[in-house]
Amino acid sequence: DTAVSQTPKYLVTQMGNDKSIKCEQNLGHDTMYWYKQDSKKFLKIMFSYNNKELIINETVPNRFSPKSPDKAHLNLHINSLELGDSAVYFCASSQAITPSPARGYTFGSGTRLTVV
Amino acid sequence: DQQVKQNSPSLSVQEGRISILNCDYTNSMFDYFLWYKKYPAEGPTFLISISSIKDKNEDGRFTVFLNKSAKHLSLHIVPSQPGDSAVYFCAALITGTASKLTFGTGTRLQVTL
Numbered sequence: 001d002t003a004v005s006q007t008p009k010y011l012v013t014q015m016g017n018d019k020s021i022k023c024e025q026n027l028g029h030d031t032m033y034w035y036k037q038d039s040k041k042f043l044k045i046m047f048s049y050n051n052k053e054l055i056i057n058e059t060v061p062n063r064f065s066p067k068s069p070d071k072a073h074l075n076l077h078i079n080s081l082e083l084g085d086s087a088v089y090f091c092a093s094s095q096a097i098t099p100s101p102a103r104g105y106t107f108g109s110g111t112r113l114t115v116v
Numbered sequence: 117d118q119q120v121k122q123n124s125p126s127l128s129v130q131e132g133r134i135s136i137l138n139c140d141y142t143n144s145m146f147d148y149f150l151w152y153k154k155y156p157a158e159g160p161t162f163l164i165s166i167s168s169i170k171d172k173n174e175d176g177r178f179t180v181f182l183n184k185s186a187k188h189l190s191l192h193i194v195p196s197q198p199g200d201s202a203v204y205f206c207a208a209l210i211t212g213t214a215s216k217l218t219f220g221t222g223t224r225l226q227v228t229l
Contacts, residue, residue: 004159033216042118043160043205043219055214090159098215101148101167104207105217107159 003027006091006108013081014116021076021111023091031055031097032074033105034066037088049074050097081115088112119143120208122220129227135193137223139206142187146208150217151180151191154203163204164191196227 004025013019025032033056034046048056049068063079078085092105099105121140129135139149147168152160166173166180166189173180179192193200206220 009157035219041203041221043222045216045218048214048216056216092159098211099209099217101150101165101209101211104150104152104162104165104209107161109157109159 002108004091004093004106004108006089006111008111009109010112010114012114012116015081015083017081018077018079019081019113020078021089021091021113023074023076023108025072025091025093025106027093027095027106029093029095029106030071031094031099032068032071033092033094034074034076035090035092035107037090037110039087043090047074047076055097078113081113083115086113086115118221119146120206120218120220122204122206122223124223125221126224126226129196129225131198131227131229132195135191135196135200135225135227137191137193137204137206137225139189139191139220140187141189141208143208143210143218144187145210146218147211148209149180149182149189150207150209151178152205152207152219153200154205154222160205193225196225198227198229201225201227 031050033048047066052068091108150165151163154160203222207217
């Protein structure tokens with residue numbers, strides 16, 4: 001029973017397309033995140049939501065729009081995809097707005113997005 | 117501006133020996149540091165953490181040391197096992213509202229037989 005699940009696991013699409021990545025957590029956590037791991041393997045936060053409310057938006061192009069219909073779901077929609085969007089996108093959750101130092105985040109297994 | 121740095125992209129250690137993974141940071145406001153382990157095609161999983169007011173935390177084969185004056189921490193794995201082969205990420209946390217984990221770029225550990 002996966003705690004944080006992302007779909008799809010792999011996504012190959014053409015430049016200019018619009019795509020969505022879905023994330024669901026069954027841990028009862030209040031806070032969810034999107035992280036991007038680029039080609040240099042750098043894991044960088046994009047967004048965080050606490051109980052459906054946007055908390056962090058880290059200078060991400062507005063082609064990226066997160067949507068949280070409820071606290072168990074955080075989806076990521078990307079418009080007009082560009083080559084530079086190719087990366088692995090990780091969803092994560094934490095029990096509260098401040099991650100527990102004893103546990104940190106629980107991550108999903110990632111979505112590898114390839115834009116061609 | 118990379119506030120958390122792992123300067124060794126890879127490390128190879130023989131089974132049974134000690135693995136030492138290093139991490140440096142620049143922001144003195146960080147009050148917790150965490151280590152994550154990541155296998156291919158999986159998400160990072162939490163391994164161990166340390167508060168900035170401590171200098172050592174141990175959990176089984178894993179020990180994290182913090183040198184606050186040098187803004188440096190290290191993860192020791194003793195003894196290293198083949199199943200420890202993975203990418204290890206150092207992360208730092210400032211607690212409070214809108215807090216987030218800031219990650220380093222990872223070190224790939226290979227434990228050889």
